[in-house]
Amino acid sequence: MATSNLVEVQDVTFSYDERQVLKDINLVVPRGKVVAIMGLSGCGKTTLLRLIGGALFPNRGEVRVAGHVVNKLRDAELFALRRRMGMLFQFGALFTDMSSFENVAFQMREHTNLPESIIRDLALMKLQAVGLRGAADLMPSELSGGMARRVALARSIALDPMLMMYDEPFTGLDPISLGVIGQLIRRLNDSLGATSIVVTHDVAEALELVDYVYYMSAGKVEFQGTPDQVRAAELSSLRQFVYGEPDGPVPFHYPAPDYRQDLLAQ
Amino acid sequence: MMTRKELDLWVGIFAVIGIGALLFLSLKVANLASFSAADSYQVFAKFDNIGGLKVRAPVKSAGVVVGRVGEIRFDNESFEAVVALNIDGRYQFPKDSSAKILTSGLLGEQYIGLTAGGDSVSLKGGDTLKLTQSAVVLENLIGQFLYNKAAEGTEKK
Amino acid sequence: MTGRIAELLRALGARIVNNWIWRLGFACRFLWFTLKESGASFRRFHLTIREIYFTGVLSLIIILVSGLFVGMVLGLQGYDTLVRYGSSEALGVLVSLSLVRELGPVVAGLLFASRAGSAITAEIGLMKATEQLSAMEMMAVDPIARVVAPRFWAGVISMPLLAALFSAMGVFGGYLVGVRLIGVDEGSFWSQMQAAVDFREDVLNGVIKSLVFGVAVTWIAVYEGYDAPPTAEGVSGATTRTVVTSSLAILALDFVLTALMFRGH
Numbered sequence: 001m002a003t004s005n006l007v008e009v010q011d012v013t014f015s016y017d018e019r020q021v022l023k024d025i026n027l028v029v030p031r032g033k034v035v036a037i038m039g040l041s042g043c044g045k046t047t048l049l050r051l052i053g054g055a056l057f058p059n060r061g062e063v064r065v066a067g068h069v070v071n072k073l074r075d076a077e078l079f080a081l082r083r084r085m086g087m088l089f090q091f092g093a094l095f096t097d098m099s100s101f102e103n104v105a106f107q108m109r110e111h112t113n114l115p116e117s118i119i120r121d122l123a124l125m126k127l128q129a130v131g132l133r134g135a136a137d138l139m140p141s142e143l144s145g146g147m148a149r150r151v152a153l154a155r156s157i158a159l160d161p162m163l164m165m166y167d168e169p170f171t172g173l174d175p176i177s178l179g180v181i182g183q184l185i186r187r188l189n190d191s192l193g194a195t196s197i198v199v200t201h202d203v204a205e206a207l208e209l210v211d212y213v214y215y216m217s218a219g220k221v222e223f224q225g226t227p228d229q230v231r232a233a234e235l236s237s238l239r240q241f242v243y244g245e246p247d248g249p250v251p252f253h254y255p256a257p258d259y260r261q262d263l264l265a266q
Numbered sequence: 267m268m269t270r271k272e273l274d275l276w277v278g279i280f281a282v283i284g285i286g287a288l289l290f291l292s293l294k295v296a297n298l299a300s301f302s303a304a305d306s307y308q309v310f311a312k313f314d315n316i317g318g319l320k321v322r323a324p325v326k327s328a329g330v331v332v333g334r335v336g337e338i339r340f341d342n343e344s345f346e347a348v349v350a351l352n353i354d355g356r357y358q359f360p361k362d363s364s365a366k367i368l369t370s371g372l373l374g375e376q377y378i379g380l381t382a383g384g385d386s387v388s389l390k391g392g393d394t395l396k397l398t399q400s401a402v403v404l405e406n407l408i409g410q411f412l413y414n415k416a417a418e419g420t421e422k423k
Numbered sequence: 424m425t426g427r428i429a430e431l432l433r434a435l436g437a438r439i440v441n442n443w444i445w446r447l448g449f450a451c452r453f454l455w456f457t458l459k460e461s462g463a464s465f466r467r468f469h470l471t472i473r474e475i476y477f478t479g480v481l482s483l484i485i486i487l488v489s490g491l492f493v494g495m496v497l498g499l500q501g502y503d504t505l506v507r508y509g510s511s512e513a514l515g516v517l518v519s520l521s522l523v524r525e526l527g528p529v530v531a532g533l534l535f536a537s538r539a540g541s542a543i544t545a546e547i548g549l550m551k552a553t554e555q556l557s558a559m560e561m562m563a564v565d566p567i568a569r570v571v572a573p574r575f576w577a578g579v580i581s582m583p584l585l586a587a588l589f590s591a592m593g594v595f596g597g598y599l600v601g602v603r604l605i606g607v608d609e610g611s612f613w614s615q616m617q618a619a620v621d622f623r624e625d626v627l628n629g630v631i632k633s634l635v636f637g638v639a640v641t642w643i644a645v646y647e648g649y650d651a652p653p654t655a656e657g658v659s660g661a662t663t664r665t666v667v668t669s670s671l672a673i674l675a676l677d678f679v680l681t682a683l684m685f686r687g688h
Contacts, residue, residue, distance in 0.1 A: 055560060055561070078563075080563070082561060083562075087558070091553070091554070093553055093554040093557065093558040095550075095555055095558075095559075096549075096550075106562070106564075107562050273476050274469075276476055277472045277475045277476050277480060280475065280584065281584065283588065284583075284584025284585070284588055285584070287584070287587040287590070287592075290591050291523060291590055292626050295519050295523065295590075295616055295626070322621060
């Protein structure tokens with residue numbers, strides 16, 4: 001049953017213990033597109049990624065990837081689905097006891113029976129795609145932040161996944177690395193024929209890069225549209241987010257008692 | 267980061283010296299090699315008092331270990347201790363051999379001393395030794411000594 | 424007044440149930456998962472070999488040196504006591520029995536818990552904190568099968584070997600001090616030892632003890648690592664808990680096992 005949407009999130013509600021994180025979320029990710037999910041910290045974006053990846057199960061609603069309902073899959077089927085997904089974690093999450101090369105080759109060694117020579121070639125190709133073939137023998141502790149993230153990216157595309165998920169890929173990077181990662185996300189998506197979801201609050205990079213944007217706030221989707229639509233949006237909370245205004249729907253001052261009273265009190 | 271060959275080498279060395287230590291403990295420290303119960307035959311001996319004799323105590327003849335003590339039971343009819351002796355199959359003893367309970371050193375562990383008799387027929391599995399001497403109990407010895415001393419005293423007077 | 428006491432009891436009960444009983448239950452289920460997923464540890468034995476290197480081989484120095492010193496101290500103290508009863512030739516017996524039955528498994532277990540157990544907890548905890556375990560899950564590799572189980576089996580395999588090495592070095596240390604330094608007769612040192620130490624009763628029981636300790640220590644270590652809160656304080660707290668809980672477990676289990684094994688004497 002081929003749909004044009006690779007990922008469909010339908011009426012999903014999710015709570016961590018008593019704290020409700022997502023309320024009746026609906027969003028779709030069409031095949032082949034790069035979609036951004038943006039919002040302030042704590043709005044539930046990373047939780048959404050985990051739900052799509054099957055690491056968490058929604059309290060209500062359905063998450064569908066390639067037609068499969070993720071939370072209804074058995075272990076073996078979930079693992080098979082995950083082999084077709086790649087995830088880039090916020091700081092790379094490289095395995096610190098292996099070299100870059102071994103990190104990239106990890107999935108190939110675990111999931112395939114390919115001979116070592118072919119694995120070597122494939123891993124080097126992936127590293128070449130992110131421009132780090134020369135760093136193949138370096139350990140993660142010897143890599144800079146940007147390089148580590150690129151190696152992690154090479155690792156997550158090792159098995160040519162159909163869905164790529166990026167958790168805050170731009171956080172803490174210098175301008176050059178920012179540009180590199182942004183380009184890589186787009187290039188890899190198009191050359192692999194994959195679909196990408198980018199969770200971020202780096203507005204500038206995201207709007208340059210993606211095809212469609214979902215803006216989340218307090219567990220709900222407040223706005224969705226193309227980058228141009230986002231830039232032109234009238235919604236005040238979105239304007240504050242996009243243009244970085246210090247005061248607006250999200251107030252500058254954390255709730256506090258009256259200023260005069262506070263100073264005059266002992 | 268070590269290569270797999272180096273890891274294997276070190277773990278191999280570790281396994282070898284670990285097993286070596288176990289062998290050392292079993293053979294040099296304990297008594298694994300000295301006596302196998304495989305080819306032994308069992309005879310019985312009855313004693314009035316076995317003193318501190320324990321299971322697995324040695325059975326010696328002419329000072330050489332020829333077997334081990336097996337089971338120690340109490341015969342409720344004759345009110346004697348019945349000791350099973352597992353004797354190494356290599357050694358044959360005459361039917362009228364005697365068993366004594368001896369102590370190694372003054373306060374050491376007790377063992378069974380086997381003295382050969384003169385019978386032409388040998389002991390076989392299941393036989394019972396006829397001649398036995400029980401353990402020397404220290405309290406009885408002291409009591410005897412005091413009694414003798416007292417008797418001497420009255421004699422002299 | 425009774426209200427206060429009731430409140431205290433309620434809080435105590437809540438603490439016991441929430442902390443201890445819940446954690447114990449989870450730890451048991453965790454052990455079950457670890458055992459269930461152990462196939463890969465043996466089919467791809469090189470994973471376990473790598474962990475044996477880090478838990479066993481790297482503990483060798485501390486085990487061998489400590490064993491030597493403990494044996495030497497036993498030799499000195501033992502001689503001092505035995506010579507008063509004219510039984511200085513029983514020194515070999517004293518040193519070897521103390522080591523093989525008790526000190527070997529227990530002290531080696533305690534050292535193993537502090538060195539290897541804490542390292543395992545820290546490693547797994549840090550992997551959890553840096554999302555390496557989540558990454559592995561997302562790559563459809565079960566972290567319990569790939570990370571936890573090999574470390575568990577490495578600990579279980581290493582422990583008896585380390586305990587045997589500790590005892591062997593200890594006997595050697597006792598020999599150095601007793602025979603070489605003090606002058607106890609070499610022949611009676613070894614012959615009395617051989618007569619007194621029984622393979623099944625003493626050596627084998629010592630090995631069983633060290634296996635039980637190995638399971639306990641490694642189980643605690645992997646569980647605490649896997650359950651650690653993914654922060655710096657979380658990991659450091661988990662590491663401390665591993666050492667403390669393992670040590671208590673070793674001493675308690677030692678009592679139980681000794682009572683079971685050596686009652687007949």
